[in-house]
Amino acid sequence: MQRQITDTLGIVVAMILCVSIGLAEQDKGKTMLLVLSKHTAVDPCKQQERARTAATKVANAAKAFQPDMTVDKIAENILSKKEVLQGVPEKVTGDIFRMKLRSLVRNCSFQDTVIIYTHSHGRRSGFEESQPLGGIVMDLPIRHPEHRGALLWDEYAKLLLKIPARNVMILTMSCFSGGLVEYLNRPNIRIRWNNRKKQGRNFIVMTSQSKDSTSHPILKDGEIINPFTYAVVKAFEGEADGFKLEHGESFKSDSRDGNLTVGEMIDYVIYTTENTHSELAMNSQKHIAKPQVTGSFNRNDILFTRGKAVSNIHKGNN
Numbered sequence: 001m002q003r004q005i006t007d008t009l010g011i012v013v014a015m016i017l018c019v020s021i022g023l024a025e026q027d028k029g030k031t032m033l034l035v036l037s038k039h040t041a042v043d044p045c046k047q048q049e050r051a052r053t054a055a056t057k058v059a060n061a062a063k064a065f066q067p068d069m070t071v072d073k074i075a076e077n078i079l080s081k082k083e084v085l086q087g088v089p090e091k092v093t094g095d096i097f098r099m100k101l102r103s104l105v106r107n108c109s110f111q112d113t114v115i116i117y118t119h120s121h122g123r124r125s126g127f128e129e130s131q132p133l134g135g136i137v138m139d140l141p142i143r144h145p146e147h148r149g150a151l152l153w154d155e156y157a158k159l160l161l162k163i164p165a166r167n168v169m170i171l172t173m174s175c176f177s178g179g180l181v182e183y184l185n186r187p188n189i190r191i192r193w194n195n196r197k198k199q200g201r202n203f204i205v206m207t208s209q210s211k212d213s214t215s216h217p218i219l220k221d222g223e224i225i226n227p228f229t230y231a232v233v234k235a236f237e238g239e240a241d242g243f244k245l246e247h248g249e250s251f252k253s254d255s256r257d258g259n260l261t262v263g264e265m266i267d268y269v270i271y272t273t274e275n276t277h278s279e280l281a282m283n284s285q286k287h288i289a290k291p292q293v294t295g296s297f298n299r300n301d302i303l304f305t306r307g308k309a310v311s312n313i314h315k316g317n318n
Contacts, residue, residue: 029111029166031066031304034100035059037075038092038120038138041084048078050217054119054173054229061236062115065260066304072100094138094151101159113167113303116160117232122174122215123150133179133211136172153183160205161192167303169265170205173228175214177207181292196296202262202303203295206269210290218278227289231272235260238306240268258306263299 037055039048055075063071076092084090101116108114123134135150157180160170172180183189184205196203208228209215217224234240242256245267273291 178211202297
């Protein structure tokens with residue numbers, strides 16, 4: 001009888017442990033990366049290929065750092081203008097991107113981490129009195145003539161702000177992409193996200209350029225790549241781990257620990273984008289990157305840990 005009781009207690013304890021472990025695993029949350037690359041049929045084929053390569057580089061670097069990360073990469077096929085006119089379907093459209101964003105809104109949980117990297121053309125000029133900051137090109141040939149094929153920043157921001165994840169990091173590479181930051185910083189929009197840090201959440205938005213400037217590629221390590229893309233890839237390759245800024249100067253600390261914090265990611269991506277210049281002397285100073293950042297976040301929160309997912313973890317003190 002006593003042995004039966006002991007066995008029963010053992011089973012109960014084991015069940016409790018299994019449930020506890022399951023809840024602990026669930027509490028970690030998932031890390032989801034959405035990578036989108038959209039070029040146009042009027043771009044030279046080499047430029048179209050570079051856009052596809054940029055998406056692959058970001059996806060591969062992130063997945064290598066954290067293998068349990070869920071990666072959804074959609075990149076436009078290389079299409080000629082003739083093929084588009086003949087009705088060859090595009091792989092990336094505004095409607096497809098909206099569908100992907102709405103899926104994140106529906107399916108991610110409060111414990112999750114969501115990263116969205118977009119690589120596209122940008123529109124600078126305004127389209128509506130309420131939205132003078134343009135957006136990113138998603139539809140060419142144009143399916144929405146009033147917006148000249150662009151997904152406007154206000155619609156994009158509205159979808160991003162609905163994502164319920166604990167950590168949301170938006171990485172936007174396009175000309176005039178700082179328009180997204182300027183729009184989010186409007187007082188009537190800012191009030192919708194500026195409390196995230198107090199809620200124990202992180203909302204980080206970084207763009208490759210200011211709202212007034214084009215975002216150009218450079219020659220780096222023998223290949224043509226946008227400095228923002230280069231910075232994001234290197235950050236995910238682990239270069240942001242232990243990255244420190246002091247009086248505007250960078251240095252590698254001895255605190256490399258396999259973690260990438262919010263502060264390390266922001267400082268590394270912004271600093272590297274600004275300070276990575278072309279190896280071609282003729283355009284090394286011609287195009288200066290002016291990356292932008294905004295958000296509500298705890299700089300010490302760990303976003304990524306090499307080899308596994310993390311959630312709501314702090315590194316050191318505020």
